[in-house]
């Protein structure tokens with residue numbers, strides 16, 4: 001078969017399933033409001049939780065780093081791509097997150113696909129939550145370790161798998177997100193940390209949606225008093241930090257191993273200085289205002305949950321800034337997103353394979369700089385959908 005024909009067939013299958021995706025072109029930074037085709041929309045589907053991506057001070061810090069160190073880093077960290085701004089940010093991250101060390105990575109995807117295979121080898125075993133992000137799944141696949149998936153946030157199932165499969169292996173790892181990217185919930189991290197200790201397993205926590213958001217910016221582990229209980233914590237700069245890139249906060253020894261073993265660190269060009277300078281300024285902001293950011297994010301997330309319920313959608317009380325509003329089928333989710341767009345609200349439908357079939361949703365996200373006017377527009381738009389569908393108003 002010709003490649004073009006094979007691609008046509010694949011795309012036709014995607015179309016028939018109602019799963020064709022398109023790219024949206026923004027003419028503004030990805031903040032609380034975005035400009036699309038000349039229209040300003042209230043943005044409910046970004047990860048720029050603190051509104052820092054378009055912040056003048058953050059952008060200026062990036063520019064200054066680029067002016068000093070260049071537009072790009074020029075090489076992998078192990079060759080010559082290690083300008084001093086990288087090391088300075090790593091030291092600041094380690095201080096803030098209370099770890100011995102930190103290591104910058106090209107992105108959260110690079111972090112997980114580099115970290116897990118560097119730690120877990122062929123005589124080892126990895127236990128992973130079924131809703132973990134694709135980068136964790138790929139990291140587990142790339143490792144040569146035996147893999148087991150436990151039901152989402154199900155401590156009993158994790159314990160059962162540890163009991164059945166830990167023995168006879170050299171090392172064991174449990175990998176979880178602290179705030180799940182599509183469900184917005186937090187697993188019982190204290191119970192997971194206890195299980196890890198009982199079964200001699202190392203804990204890896206991806207805090208992509210929690211750093212800058214929970215624990216006055218230090219993440220969910222810190223919020224729960226669990227700092228130091230994970231062997232490694234992954235955080236990203238592409239979300240609350242408003243920039244790009246990621247880091248692993250960990251021990252000095254694991255950092256040393258990653259520099260020598262993590263293929264995504266060794267074989268990829270280092271983060272550009274702009275991203276590092278901007279992320280460092282974001283860290284300073286989070287250090288200074290993390291508690292206030294957290295309070296405001298909770299308020300906005302609560303408002304979004306209320307609004308979605310006004311449309312008759314099912315929503316759990318959000319643990320952080322992600323508010324999943326479950327719609328059901330692909331067509332219904334697209335229709336709700338379309339109605340919101342007509343009302344000036346950007347909330348894209350999330351469909352399989354990102355979420356399981358039948359659980360299509362609007363993944364609403366709070367931003368500290370969503371204004372009262374933005375939230376009034378959101379309530380109005382969701383309320384109109386609820387009135388159109390005859391949904392009962394929430395208590």
Ligand SMILES: Cc1ncc(COP(=O)(O)O)c(C=O)c1O
Nearest residue numbers: 107108109133135181208236238
């Ligand atoms: C939990 C989680 N981990 C990792 C990533 C990947 O991060 P990045 O976008 O920096 O590659 C994401 C991004 O969507 C995520 O949600």
